[in-house]
Amino acid sequence: MSVLDGAARVVDLGSDGLGRTEAGEPAPFALPGDLVDHDGRVTRNNPAHVAAPCGHYGICGGCAMQHASNGFVADWKAQRVLETLRANGIEGEVAEVATSPPGTRRRAKLSGRRTKKGALVGFHQRRTHTVVAVPDCQVVVPGIAALVPALEGLTRQIGSRKGEVGYTVTMTANGADVLIEGGKELTAPLRLALSGFAATHGLARLTWEDEPIVTRMPPVQRLGRADVAPPPGAFLQATAEGEAALVAGVRAAVGDAKRIVDLFAGCGTFTLPLAERAEVHAVEYGAPMLRALDHGWRHAKGLKKVTTETRDLFREPLLAEDLARFDAAVVDPPRKGARAQVAEIASSKLPRVAMVSCQPASFAADARLLHLAGFAMGPVTLVDQFRWSPHIELVAAFTRL
Incomplete structure (x- = not known):
């Protein structure tokens, strides 16, 4: 432990956004370079400190990083992703960090x-x-x-x-x-x-x-050109701005593909915007979400064919031969990732994959499988929908060499 005048020096932040001393002790509201005494009082040495914009900060547990500047938080999240990729043998690049404005969590x-x-x-x-x-x-x-x-x-x-x-x-709406x-x-x-x-x-x-x-x-939520009414409690991207950034990243990743499979499709966050240019097959375990997606597609105008399939992709992933009829895949799994499904993609002949994730560790593990199978990963776009929290979402394109 580095000690100066009886205080411990903060050397980094943990995955929870809390400062960490050399001894690994948590130091809330501290940044690297700060000093923390035995009573938890912080001496601010890091110039990235800012005044918290919310008067409830420090009591409410909803935010963890309002004491840090926007630039510091964006850089920290980018470095977390790059370090996690590096630990899995992949040298990555961050294209941008798209941070949702305050007051937009819907x-x-x-x-x-x-x-x-x-x-x-x-x-x-x-x-x-x-x-x-x-x-x-x-x-x-x-x-x-x-x-x-x-x-x-x-x-x-x-x-x-x-x-x-x-x-x-x-x-x-x-x-x-x-x-x-x-x-x-x-x-x-x-x-x-x-x-x-x-x-x-x-x-x-x-x-x-x-x-x-x-x-x-x-x-209803507007997904591309379709109005979709998700079932109660169904997953929805946290902000409209964050959703738009993820959709843009997915569109860029699949390029001009004409037949796309959307794995872990939910209510159609990516399926319906992609259907403006391509035929899309949406696969999801939750049948009510697929029914909402299908209803939205059938009542929208100007969309290409969308089909749905109820399937547990953790236990029953689409096999390599199932994937042969598609030009690209979108994969947006829960936090634990999609190891079984990604393994099938790796052994398939799919040329392009758009990977979306809300957990850098599982993303890096899945990316490693694609990397070993001969895919090149493009620059990663971080999407910070959970402003002032340590949560990270991202999207990246994988192209088979």
């Missing part, structure tokens, strides 16, 4: 808890289960922030002092789409009250656990 998972005086709805305090109110949150879109007082009132009705209510709120989890038992009077709540506050859809309460308007 989906948030909020927690609600009853209190002696009423209720709180917000995010968890750092490293605790305590709910803290965040009325001036700098991350979410204004529509989500505006709904919080109403959700506090609802929490007083459906919450308990011992338990927690979860609200997944997604802003759509027709208002908020709200999924409630963890409330009281759903009774007929409560169902009626929830329908009234949805009408009063202009919700597009309200769902209780897996029970639909009311759909007042289709909770």
Whole structure:
């Protein structure tokens, strides 16, 4: 441990965005070069420190890096990706870091808890289960922030002092789409009250656990030229700006391919924009998501043929011979990556692959398989949709040599 006047020097940041001393001790709100004393007080020596834009920072656990400049965060995320690739035998290049603006997160998972005086709805305090109110949150879109007082009132009705209510709120073209989890038992009077709540506050859809309460308007998202209403709680890119950056990267990677397979297609984030120029086969384990995708395609204009297939790509990947009819593949797996599917791509004759990832470690492991199979990786575009967090998303093109 480097010690100066009894303080430990911060030498780097961990994957959680927290400073780390030479001894490996965490140092929240510190950057490399800072000093941290035994009480956790930080002496700021790194010029990349900035004033946090949110007054809740330091209590709310939703953000981890508001004390660092935008440039520092972008460089740190880029270096994390390059170092992870290097550890897997690949020398990479970062083309750009596309960071979503403040106030653009269109989906948030909020927690609600009853209190002696009423209720709180917000995010968890750092490293605790305590709910803290965040009325001036700098991350979410204004529509989500505006709904919080109403959700506090609802929490007083459906919450308990011992338990927690979860609200997944997604802003759509027709208002908020709200999924409630963890409330009281759903009774007929409560169902009626929830329908009234949805009408009063202009919700597009309200769902209780897996029970639909009311759909007042289709909770649609615009994906390319199609309007898609994802099932409750389905995956959606966190910001419209981040989604646009990922779609642009995927389009560039597949180039002029005429037949594309979209693996882990979800509700069609990439399928539907790509269908403007190519035929696309969308493969996804979740049948409700594929139904939403198919409905959006059938009601859109000017799109080429889209087909869907429900399939668990972890247990039953498309084989090399299955891939022979395509000119390019898009792979956008969950955090654990797509090792089995990528192995089949590696042994196929596919000439082009667009890889999208939300986890640098699994991306690098999958990239290594393609690299060993003779694919060249192009520059990586980082997409920072989760501003002020350590989370990293990226897209890269792989071309068979």
